Amino acid sequence: MEKLIRFNLNGKETELTIDPTLTLLWVLRDQFGLTGTKYGCGIGVCGACTILVDNNAVRSCTYQVSDVMDRKVVTIEGLASNGELHPVQKAFIEKDALQCGYCTPGMIMNATSLLLANPEPTRQEVIDAMQENLCRCGAHIRIIEAIQLAGQDMKKGK
């Protein structure tokens, strides 16, 4: 049965009538064209589909679309504001913290959630927070540096 689902998506109130059991990842990609959120494993263990729901990082492949009813959803496309990249995005560019780039949106969303809760994480805190985001190209050491740099930049208000 279809149902009206209402939520805030990347700063805009939005609604759609849809089977509420559909996977949030596919709804974001297919109904809204937000293809920056990637499929990687389908069971919530790789982090490629990470988005923010009420500022917490969640795995959109494990969510049904009804789970975000009346909540605030941010995808990678909603992170920059007015063309200005988010400090985490800037830091990933500056540190060359990506290769194929497929895990990158999920990495950035998870890192953003970490920095919202803890703006000055230690290396160990970064590692603990990022532990379940997988990267096959092996950009880990640069991703850790980028997240720490982004934290410093956010503190300075960049």
Next chain:
Amino acid sequence: MKKRSKNPELATTKSRLDLKRRDFFALLGGGVAVYLSSRNPSELLALPLIQQREVPEDFNAFLTIYEDGTVICHVGKIEMGQGPITSLPQQVADELDVSIESIKMVMGDTATCSYDAGTWGSLTTREYSHYLRAACAEARAVLIQLAVEHLNISPENAKVKDGIVFDASKPEKKISYGWLTKGERIERSMDEKPKVKDHTEFYYVGQSLLRADSRLKVTGEAKYTADIPMEGRVYAKVLRPPSHHVKLKTVDFSEAEKMTGVEVIRDGDLIAVLHKLPDIAERALGTIKAEYTGDENEVDDQSIFSHLLTATGDIREREKAGDLEAGEAQADFIVESEFHDGYKAHAPIEPHAAMANWEGEKVTVWGSCQSPFGAQDQIAQELGMALEDVRVISPFVGGGFGGKIYHPQVMEVVKIARLVNKPVLLAYTREEEFFMDFFRSAAAIRIRSGITEKGLISLWDYKHYFFEARGSDTIYNVPNKLTTSYVARRGSPVQPLPTGAWRAPGANSNTFARESHIDIMAAKAEIDPVEFRLRNLADEKMIAVIEALKAKFGYTPAKGPSGRGIGMACGTDAGTWVAVMIAVKVDIETGNVQAIKAVVSQDMGMCVNPQGSIIQAEGCVTMGMGYALSEDIEFKGGDVISSNFDNYQLPLFSWTPEVIDTVILDRMDEPPQGGGEPAIICMGGALANAIFDACGARLHQMPMTPERVLAGIKLAKG
């Protein structure tokens, strides 16, 4: 016989072939070249030619220059993370004398790009760039000639900067490339092909540049195959058997057919369900009931090694020198060892995906594949189509590592879409990605060696069983040696699972075995393992790489096991000399291995983008920890039990060493070599030797899991 292309752009090149250059290019572009280790193009000329088509030698096939000065560089290479989107423009800018900002890369599109067999084998810089640079050098020479005629100036005075040709004595006399070309193809060519630039003339080549595609990738704008928008597209889900060794007996898809909006199609054993929503297609697939014939194959991940060691095949001897018996007689002692390595998955985070759109008798396919031209050939061949009716585009590819050389998803989706006459996307699930993989081969190796009382290797008898020979060269200076490859006979595969290329195929297992065995000898001879290597090496490049490694690491000699947890391994791969040293901590209670610091040293010839090369080395270290410490495909017969990342362990953030340093030796005056694969070959050996140095446990099998480390510690304690 080479096949001639029907692509008009490629066909135009035939009339003005310079034989020497053509042969050189043809060889460089060939798929066979993947496995060549030869450094000298003239040596390549002596090798057999196996490739589908010629790389075009008309520079127009690589370049289009627009009136505003934009240079479109259209190359058949694809971008899967290793950075040609950054390093190729560096070379184009230098050879053409244009600013790097004016270059736009178009990659991996069979309709608009110059032919390339595929992006693999660390060949983009060491071989493909030869064509590209030659094309740019010729384009530059032609453009200068045209400018000289137009400006009516003396050719000796003509200079170029940032795409503007000017008279050196009267700089106000000038004209731009863009004005001369206006986006049109240039009909003129040079009878005598101009030389590419010398390294001393480079501006961009040799500079560290940040990735050119980062902004697209950090904003989510970068399009991978499944991200390409297409009106009316439906998702396909394909019925998979439970094992590689079974056949479909009966199938009942009547439930799926009853579901609203679901279509079921069948083409022989290919059965797929279609729906515009992937969730519904997946549910429909789940309703299909199928029965299969039994899987008779009993080999599993435990018995695979005895299977390899006892299987029947052909014997090929290489590197035969001296007399093994004499080598044994000279030896003070003999060391024998056996090494095993299980199957590994490629596991790119982007699973294979492809979308096909038929328009009449023509098809366009977007696919995550390392070889768009190879996919085009295969589609044309299997479906009996003309090449010009098949267009394959590889957008950004989310990791390949050799796994996307194979593109079964492309063939499947083209066949499915043809039956339903609408655009179809087939994006593998992670479970399909594991099942459909062409794994890195399981490996077994036996080595018998002898050491003289002076600590010199007098005997080297190396046998490897039914996996790739890459990396099986002795590399050490041994007078009496033999390398024996056991090779499957045609039609009688020995590996029970499908196998294929995997970031330096064969070299990872072979280097693990050789470099572990070297350390075993060094420990027995009571010589520092680094000193033992240097004492037994004659290759000056390898020696220089190891000396640089020692210096960067700050290594001090000690015989193993020293308790410090330091190990090294070295080798050659893709034309590059490479060595890795790594320091680890081993938890003797849990068997857990934690890398602390890694140093990579390599001689890769001319280095185009040092930062890009360093990042590849870091990626090799990090990815390599996976195959060495945790990755192992669990299987029974043709049933691949490892099916997702919860039962196949990739490296995690917590594994990252605090430091990964890379030394690239300055060899700008030498030809460029490979950078994507070399360092990964050392990771198994370096970690095995570091574990031994830490706690005395000698591991003979990868992955070196905590359980195996604990067993090794127990054995070492006796």
